[in-house]
Amino acid sequence: MDRRGLILGAGAFSTASLLALLPGAAEATPQAAAELLRKLAKGAPQHGRVTLTAPDIADNGNAVPLTVSVASPMTEADHVTAIHVVADGNPNPGVISVRLGPHNGRAEVTLRIRLASTEKVIALAEMKDGSLWTASRDVAVIVGGCGAP
């Protein structure tokens, strides 16, 4: 076998082995993520008030630090009731939904999430008055964190 054949062969092998590592389930699409968000909270979200803090580039998709904070006085009359997080490139778009109230004092949650690939993380906040606020953030992932053994 000549050198070109070897290289091509190696390429084919690594592609095949990568495919073997991938889960059987199809990846979530931005449509699936949007659909889930519509199911989680009824209404038309406005952009703003929500801040997503995450690295621009995550070396390891198995544990990507994420903070979602929402600008809110967190009073009895005006507070965040829920924060939902979805990711549009994971096998399932859902990440977490938290319930909050005025007793929290501050509408912010921090966690570590799994991202399968470079994808968009979307947060949606529900307010006491029924309004919805959203923000999203692209995170580049070097090593995906879902199907790997």
Place this chain on the structure above:
Amino acid sequence: MVQDVQPRIRIPSQIKPGEVIEVKTLATHEMESGQRRDAAGNLVPRRIINRLTCTYNGRPVFEAAIEPAVAANPYIAFFLKATESGTLDFAWTDDDGTVYRARQAIKVG
């Protein structure tokens, strides 16, 4: 696989009345996503902690519905307005129905 779940809670040791504090929680758990395949190529069944709740002197103050996209050894931190001394009770619910509990004393003043 048997889960040896160790819940960990961290709150500030000195809290002024009305102060908003960060409550940091962690439970040691694999969070098997249900997407992974074993060496033989079979899907490893999903087994995650799907819920975390916290009550403050018996009143619910935090609730999270958790999906497999939360990383192993789920670390979840949230805020709480500390109004009185007492206890924080935490409960993590496993897919198999097991509830892991932890209690944290909170001293305000």
